[in-house]
Amino acid sequence: MAPTFSAIGLAVADMAASLSFYRRLGLSFAAGAEDESHVEVTVSGGIRLMWDTHASLRSFDPGYQPAPPSGGWAFRCADTSEVEKLHADLVAAGYPSVQDPWDAPWGQRYAQVRDPDGNIVDLFAQLTSPK
Missing domain, CATH: 3.10.180.10 (2,3-Dihydroxybiphenyl 1,2-Dioxygenase, domain 1)
Known part of the structure; x- marks a missing residue:
């Protein structure tokens, strides 16, 4: 079976700041999402957009270092x-x-x-x- 494309993620320094920006673009997040270290929303077509804090990423990859931004949505x-x-x-x-x-x-x-x-x-x- 071939893999199925399912999600795109962003690493963020400040979850609350990031979700505030994306709310202005019409995305909806659960109440209290800004206090979480991992947040997901499903958009049209069933693709999940995911946000993970740098601390969350370091929890399973201790050597994680944020890279300079090189993309976007x-x-x-x-x-x-x-x-x-x-x-x-x-x-x-x-x-x-x-x-x-x-x-x-x-x-x-x-x-x-x-x-x-x-x-x-x-x-x-x-x-x-x-x-």
Whole structure:
């Protein structure tokens, strides 16, 4: 039997700070999740997104050291105005903008911000007519 793709995880320094950011993107977490060392949510398609604190990862890998951020997640927005609004809201809340909203050549309105651990999070929506 072939393995089945099931989950994607992020290592986080501060669970509460990370979940606060991802709540702004519409993810829901159980009450008290910010006090846990491991948190999961299931998104459309059945994929699990997982957060683990650095301390949690060290509990089974004592030599664990956080690596510099090198990836991130992308969130589809309903339309281009939602990209604009969400980017502005996140920046106003203190999250750094990587790229202000722009019309990408692949036909999407795109923006990028950094989460509390420095991962780049993409916000995008289809343009009504690609440029």
